[in-house]
Amino acid sequence: DVKVTQSSRYLVKRTGEKVFLECVQDMDHENMFWYRQDPGLGLRLIYFSYDVKMKEKGDIPEGYSVSREKKERFSLILESASTNQTSMYLCASSTRSGGGNTIYFGEGSWLTVV
Amino acid sequence: AQKITQTQPGMFVQEKEAVTLDCTYDTSDQSYGLFWYKQPSSGEMIFLIYQGSYDEQNATEGRYSLNFQKARKSANLVISASQLGDSAMYFCAMREANTDKLIFGTGTRLQVFP
Numbered sequence: 210d211v212k213v214t215q216s217s218r219y220l221v222k223r224t225g226e227k228v229f230l231e232c233v234q235d236m237d238h239e240n241m242f243w244y245r246q247d248p249g250l251g252l253r254l255i256y257f258s259y260d261v262k263m264k265e266k267g268d269i270p271e272g273y274s275v276s277r278e279k280k281e282r283f284s285l286i287l288e289s290a291s292t293n294q295t296s297m298y299l300c301a302s303s304t305r306s307g308g309g310n311t312i313y314f315g316e317g318s319w320l321t322v323v
Numbered sequence: 324a325q326k327i328t329q330t331q332p333g334m335f336v337q338e339k340e341a342v343t344l345d346c347t348y349d350t351s352d353q354s355y356g357l358f359w360y361k362q363p364s365s366g367e368m369i370f371l372i373y374q375g376s377y378d379e380q381n382a383t384e385g386r387y388s389l390n391f392q393k394a395r396k397s398a399n400l401v402i403s404a405s406q407l408g409d410s411a412m413y414f415c416a417m418r419e420a421n422t423d424k425l426i427f428g429t430g431t432r433l434q435v436f437p
Contacts, residue, residue: 250429
C-alpha cells in the first residue's frame, strides 16, 4: 500500500524552538510538497522539491526552510518557531506531470506553538 | 501568476439534490491539470476527479463531474444526488505541466442537510 508518512501527528512547541517536520514517501516520487492549512486560507504552498537536493519556494516560504537529502524524505524546518506558525502542515508527493490520482498526501501534522 | 479561486466559502444543499462548487483558475501555461479533492473532518485528502487541459470531454467519476470551460478558465465540480456523507471541505487544485507545482484554492465547505 503506497504511503506518505508524516512523523508527528500532534506537536506542541515553545516560541523560539527549532522544529523539524519529517515526511517520507515510499513510491519513488520525484516531487514532494509542504503546505500549511489554515481556516479560510486553504492549502498554501510553503516549499516544493522536484528532485534530491532541489527545492523551490512556494507562496509562503518566510520563516521556513526545507531539506531533501534523499529522494524519499522531505523535511520542513522552522528555525525559530513563532505563534503565527501554529497550523496544520500537510506533506504530499507526486509523480512528474502525472494526471488523475497521482498525488498522495500525508495525514497532516498539527503544530501548536506556545 | 498561477492562481486558483474558489469564491464560495460555504454551500448548503438538501440531500438528493445536485450542487455545483465553483472554481476558476489562472495560468499562462497551455498544458495543465485540474483536480478536485474532498477533505472530511478527519483531515485526509480524498481525490475526486481530474481534468487535463487537452481533454476534450468533461471528466466524470460516479456522482462527480467536472464542468470544464477552458475559455472561461473555470473547472466547476458538480455533485449529483447529494448524500449526507458528502458534507466536507472541497478543494480545487491545479498543476502546471512545465513546473509540476501544485497549488490549491481556499476551499468550499459543503453541508448536506436531510
